Amino acid sequence: MNKKSALHGGTPIRDTFLVFGAPRIEQPEIDEVVATLQSGWLGTGPRTQAFEKQFCAYTGAQYAIGLNSCTAGLHLSLLALGIGPGDEVITTPMSFCATANVIIHVGATPVFIDVEPETGNMDMNRLEAAITKKTKALLPVHLYGRPVNISAMLAIAEKYNLPIIEDAAHAIETKYNDKKIGSIGTTACFSFYATKNICTGEGGMLTTNSKKIADMVRTYHLHGISKDAWNRYSESGYKHYTTILPGYKYNMMDIQAALGIRQMERIDDYHAIRTHIWNMYNEAFHDLPITTPAIIPDTIIHARHLYTILIRKNECGINRDEMMEALRAENIGTGVHFIALHEHKYYKERFGYKPSDFPNAHEISEHTLSLPLSAKLTDDDVHDVINGVKKVLGLL
Numbered sequence: 273m274n275k276k277s278a279l280h281g282g283t284p285i286r287d288t289f290l291v292f293g294a295p296r297i298e299q300p301e302i303d304e305v306v307a308t309l310q311s312g313w314l315g316t317g318p319r320t321q322a323f324e325k326q327f328c329a330y331t332g333a334q335y336a337i338g339l340n341s342c343t344a345g346l347h348l349s350l351l352a353l354g355i356g357p358g359d360e361v362i363t364t365p366m367s368f369c370a371t372a373n374v375i376i377h378v379g380a381t382p383v384f385i386d387v388e389p390e391t392g393n394m395d396m397n398r399l400e401a402a403i404t405k406k407t408k409a410l411l412p413v414h415l416y417g418r419p420v421n422i423s424a425m426l427a428i429a430e431k432y433n434l435p436i437i438e439d440a441a442h443a444i445e446t447k448y449n450d451k452k453i454g455s456i457g458t459t460a461c462f463s464f465y466a467t468k469n470i471c472t473g474e475g476g477m478l479t480t481n482s483k484k485i486a487d488m489v490r491t492y493h494l495h496g497i498s499k500d501a502w503n504r505y506s507e508s509g510y511k512h513y514t515t516i517l518p519g520y521k522y523n524m525m526d527i528q529a530a531l532g533i534r535q536m537e538r539i540d541d542y543h544a545i546r547t548h549i550w551n552m553y554n555e556a557f558h559d560l561p562i563t564t565p566a567i568i569p570d571t572i573i574h575a576r577h578l579y580t581i582l583i584r585k586n587e588c589g590i591n592r593d594e595m596m597e598a599l600r601a602e603n604i605g606t607g608v609h610f611i612a613l614h615e616h617k618y619y620k621e622r623f624g625y626k627p628s629d630f631p632n633a634h635e636i637s638e639h640t641l642s643l644p645l646s647a648k649l650t651d652d653d654v655h656d657v658i659n660g661v662k663k664v665l666g667l668l
């Protein structure tokens with residue numbers, strides 16, 4: 273017997289709304305934030321430095337710079353590499369707008385290549401054809417926490433001598449053939465936005481193995497003033513500083529780092545919880561008319577940032593947006609990652625794109641739906657999501 277959908281007056285699966293991407297915050301980070309407030313040092317300081325060190329240890333990168341966002345890291349990567357007007361940067365249309373916006377910020381042109389239909393990641397088989405004399409960098413995204421085809425990308429980057437800026441917003445835990453993301457590209461940029469795998473409210477980190485780039489990013493990220501100026505009010509005495517270049521206000525503050533330091537201690541535990549949830553979904557959905565995420569080979573560690581399914585009307589009887597609406601009525605929040613960038617107003621109008629220009633990205637964009645995958649979820653919550661999906665498909 274089919275249960276009546278809450279959208280049509282039935283009883284919802286849950287009494288309370290399950291928020292999509294809810295952060296898991298525990299007592300240690302609350303205590304650390306309070307200790308930070310009591311310490312009197314709220315801005316960039318010792319906790320930001322400690323978080324940076326922890327991040328180097330976790331990723332294997334030589335340098336890590338705490339920032340107020342991943343977007344700031346992507347922007348500063350482009351600036352540090354000297355990319356500007358007249359230059360092209362090759363990236364993916366299947367991402368959050370920040371990935372392409374930063375290319376516009378420096379006056380360069382984003383060049384999209386289509387994605388692999390199964391993974392949504394940049395299709396490296398299309399990379400070489402997109403390279404021109406103007407190409408100055410590659411900006412891949414490890415979508416949902418799954419690494420792009422790094423061997424193929426590195427081979428082409430080396431052949432054309434192109435730096436790689438990794439948008440690793442989803443990929444803190446990601447590994448490719450035992451190599452940690454953060455120690456592979458020229459720079460990698462991570463996000464600690466509220467819905468990400470670890471969160472500091474807002475926040476980001478840039479990693480690199482290049483001292484030159486690390487020094488430039490450090491200068492750019494705090495007004496362009498000389499290196500240790502954040503320390504100018506400490507007990508070692510006031511020091512004069514000088515402005516080397518017109519930099520930005522992109523620094524991380526110690527209140528954010530306090531959250532990060534304590535969350536890093538549980539990063540692998542949270543990853544294990546999300547892997548468990550992922551497996552519950554796979555198990556429950558394998559015989560439903562929905563497409564589940566691509567199989568994960570043993571050679572990679574997937575960061576399990578987003579669990580996405582494809583909902584096609586001819587298979588499911590309802591389309592993606594109808595499913596979202598029906599799940600919302602069941603008190604289950606979902607997300608869409610992403611509407612392809614070439615279909616957003618600005619990019620469409622400025623570059624004259626049609627949806628069919630990147631057919632694989634368009635196909636995902638039309639049908640993808642992200643189910644809750646936060647380490648905050650209990651098994652009961654996950655069962656609610658599974659039952660909600662079955663119910664709105666008329667299978668409960």
Ligand SMILES: *Cc1c(COP(=O)(O)O)cnc(C)c1O
Nearest residue numbers: 341342343368370441463464465
């Ligand atoms: C969240 C996100 C960003 C931006 O991160 P912020 O820390 O909010 O700047 C960039 N790229 C992708 C793919 C993201 O999901």
